[in-house]
Amino acid sequence: MEQSEQEVVTSLPKPAALEDTHREAAPTGAPVFHTEGISIYYGSFRAVTDVSLTVYENEITAFIGPSGCGKTTVLRTLNRMNDLVASARVEGDVHYRGASLYHKDVSATAVRRRIGMVFQKPNPFPKSIYDNIAYGPRINGTRNRAKLDEIVERSLRQAALWDEVKNRLKSSALGLSGGQAQRLCIARTLAVEPDVVLMDEPCSALDPIATGAIEDLMKDIKSQYTIVIVTHNMQQATRVSDRTAFYSVLINPDSDTRTGVLVEYDRTEKIFGDPRDDRTKAYVTGRMG
Amino acid sequence: MAVASAQQGPHEPHGPDLREPAGWRRTKDRVATWLMYLAFVLVIIPLGFVLFTVIAKGARAISWQFLTASIPPNVLPLGTGGMGPAVVGTLEITALAAVMAVPLGVLGAIYINEYGGTGWLARFVRFMADVMTGVPSIIMGLFIFSLWVLHFGYSGLAGAFALGCLMLPIVIRSSEEMLKLVPDSLREGSYAVGATKSRMVVTVVLPAAIGGIVSGSLLAIARAAGETAPLLFTILVTATVNANVFSGANTALSAQIFVNANQPYDGAQGRAWGAALTLIAIAFILMIAARVVTARFTRYSR
Numbered sequence: 001m002e003q004s005e006q007e008v009v010t011s012l013p014k015p016a017a018l019e020d021t022h023r024e025a026a027p028t029g030a031p032v033f034h035t036e037g038i039s040i041y042y043g044s045f046r047a048v049t050d051v052s053l054t055v056y057e058n059e060i061t062a063f064i065g066p067s068g069c070g071k072t073t074v075l076r077t078l079n080r081m082n083d084l085v086a087s088a089r090v091e092g093d094v095h096y097r098g099a100s101l102y103h104k105d106v107s108a109t110a111v112r113r114r115i116g117m118v119f120q121k122p123n124p125f126p127k128s129i130y131d132n133i134a135y136g137p138r139i140n141g142t143r144n145r146a147k148l149d150e151i152v153e154r155s156l157r158q159a160a161l162w163d164e165v166k167n168r169l170k171s172s173a174l175g176l177s178g179g180q181a182q183r184l185c186i187a188r189t190l191a192v193e194p195d196v197v198l199m200d201e202p203c204s205a206l207d208p209i210a211t212g213a214i215e216d217l218m219k220d221i222k223s224q225y226t227i228v229i230v231t232h233n234m235q236q237a238t239r240v241s242d243r244t245a246f247y248s249v250l251i252n253p254d255s256d257t258r259t260g261v262l263v264e265y266d267r268t269e270k271i272f273g274d275p276r277d278d279r280t281k282a283y284v285t286g287r288m289g
Numbered sequence: 290m291a292v293a294s295a296q297q298g299p300h301e302p303h304g305p306d307l308r309e310p311a312g313w314r315r316t317k318d319r320v321a322t323w324l325m326y327l328a329f330v331l332v333i334i335p336l337g338f339v340l341f342t343v344i345a346k347g348a349r350a351i352s353w354q355f356l357t358a359s360i361p362p363n364v365l366p367l368g369t370g371g372m373g374p375a376v377v378g379t380l381e382i383t384a385l386a387a388v389m390a391v392p393l394g395v396l397g398a399i400y401i402n403e404y405g406g407t408g409w410l411a412r413f414v415r416f417m418a419d420v421m422t423g424v425p426s427i428i429m430g431l432f433i434f435s436l437w438v439l440h441f442g443y444s445g446l447a448g449a450f451a452l453g454c455l456m457l458p459i460v461i462r463s464s465e466e467m468l469k470l471v472p473d474s475l476r477e478g479s480y481a482v483g484a485t486k487s488r489m490v491v492t493v494v495l496p497a498a499i500g501g502i503v504s505g506s507l508l509a510i511a512r513a514a515g516e517t518a519p520l521l522f523t524i525l526v527t528a529t530v531n532a533n534v535f536s537g538a539n540t541a542l543s544a545q546i547f548v549n550a551n552q553p554y555d556g557a558q559g560r561a562w563g564a565a566l567t568l569i570a571i572a573f574i575l576m577i578a579a580r581v582v583t584a585r586f587t588r589y590s591r
Contacts, residue, residue, distance in 0.1 A: 079481070084476075109484070112480055116481055117477075117481040119481075125475060125497070126475075135492070140482075192482050
């Protein structure tokens with residue numbers, strides 16, 4: 001699996017958090033997500049606190065950090081997937097292209113139509129490959145057969161799966177290998193043409209070759225989508241991401257609870273090359289974690 | 290097989306001895322294995338005897354005429370008349386009961402598992418379904434008798450109510466178990482492309498669980514088809530065909546077995562055995578149908 005060159009960085013505008021960066025910033029797209037000091041609770045337990053970050057259009061943003069630091073929790077807050085956990089609650093607001101995600105009139109369903117998600121474990125539906133991809137368009141109202149055929153082919157091509165499955169679209173999606181199933185799930189997400197794709201450790205169950213295929217696919221599609229990826233694999237973050245957010249765990253000795261916190265958020269080269277925080281440095285150089 | 294025979298090949302004199310050492314552990318293993326074989330045989334024996342007896346005594350009664358002709362007076366010998374009205378009655382009463390109980394039960398299970406969660410109503414419904422499962426079927430018959438038959442008279446419909454009450458809790462609980470088996474990752478996958486909850490249930494959860502729901506429901510139907518006690522109170526067993534299931538006395542195979550087996554006449558007793566075999570055959574056909582339908586609905590689950 002070849003390691004592609006990082007994007008060459010040329011001009012501004014700089015986000016506030018990058019003010020002390022020496023590096024020149026890449027042409028930055030519009031902000032997609034913006035949070036200002038949010039905390040996320042499960043019941044009275046504060047899982048993550050003090051998360052301020054801005055995710056930019058057509059970039060890949062990686063969330064890294066040790067287990068239990070709340071990366072996934074933050075990710076699931078970005079498309080209101082945490083609504084499914086009855087006790088989950090967000091303090092502060094998440095702005096998505098200027099709109100408030102947690103306003104009382106906002107429908108989580110409408111949010112998720114625009115902000116898709118790929119999960120850690122591939123979760124193909126027990127349906128045919130075709131029906132898996134056509135699922136999203138169908139529930140969103142596309143009935144036309146020719147249109148669906150077109151969407152299925154386009155999505156499978158984007159996910160680099162078309163050539164492997166084009167002759168067995170009618171067979172069960174459960175017969176696919178792990179890597180194929182995960183690409184199928186990515187294609188299923190892309191089929192509804194979301195604005196953002198959230199990925200929760202999409203490669204953790206896959207071998208290096210399948211991982212490479214998915215990383216290539218992420219780089220291919222980022223011109224059309226904004227991607228946020230949670231990963232335990234630091235090499236993966238350096239390979240694919242434009243920006244990296246490093247999370248860590250604060251241990252409260254009084255209550256013996258652990259709360260995740262966003263330590264540092266910057267361009268990926270900066271996080272891995274010249275981090276400001278000692279905790280980031282220790283983690284990315286492998287001395288802790 | 291090749292692997293197994295290789296393991297059982299002559300023990301090599303070299304290398305460590307990897308056999309299970311003789312002792313208490315090996316004894317326990319042997320004893321437990323033989324106990325399980327014994328239990329299996331003990332369970333199979335009565336089943337085999339029941340099937341053998343019913344087939345041996347009932348087979349001579351079975352003919353096309355037996356399945357279609359009307360029920361003769363008890364004194365007449367085997368070979369005259371048949372059990373036609375009872376076959377018709379069993380089929381229509383059971384079908385009517387299934388039409389009432391299965392959709393209601395599946396909807397109840399969907400409520401409990403997908404919507405109610407740990408709320409008081411869901412817990413209450415689940416508890417009541419458990420209580421209802423334990424109610425003796427004769428009580429269910431009495432219940433419908435006092436609630437319906439006393440006001441509207443005997444009918445196939447009243448019998449269907451009683452059988453439906455017996456099916457309902459079984460359908461609810463078996464469907465709920467099937468819905469529980471659907472992994473949450475599938476629900477999340479559906480939500481992640483913008484499905485609403487009801488859409489998610491209809492397009493992902495139900496299709497994934499349908500095989501189990503169908504076989505659970507058919508089991509409940511087969512159980513109910515063999516019930517006798519609740520029918521005695523609700524359909525007032527007759528000997529003639531009553532095509533109108535909604536009013537007037539009706540009849541059913543299970544009830545005819547009960548009535549005919551109580552007669553001192555050979556012919557009636559022979560007809561009771563024939564009816565018993567017919568009932569078992571109907572249950573058997575339902576089970577086969579359940580397998581076929583399940584296989585068809587789950588063709589995508591690998």
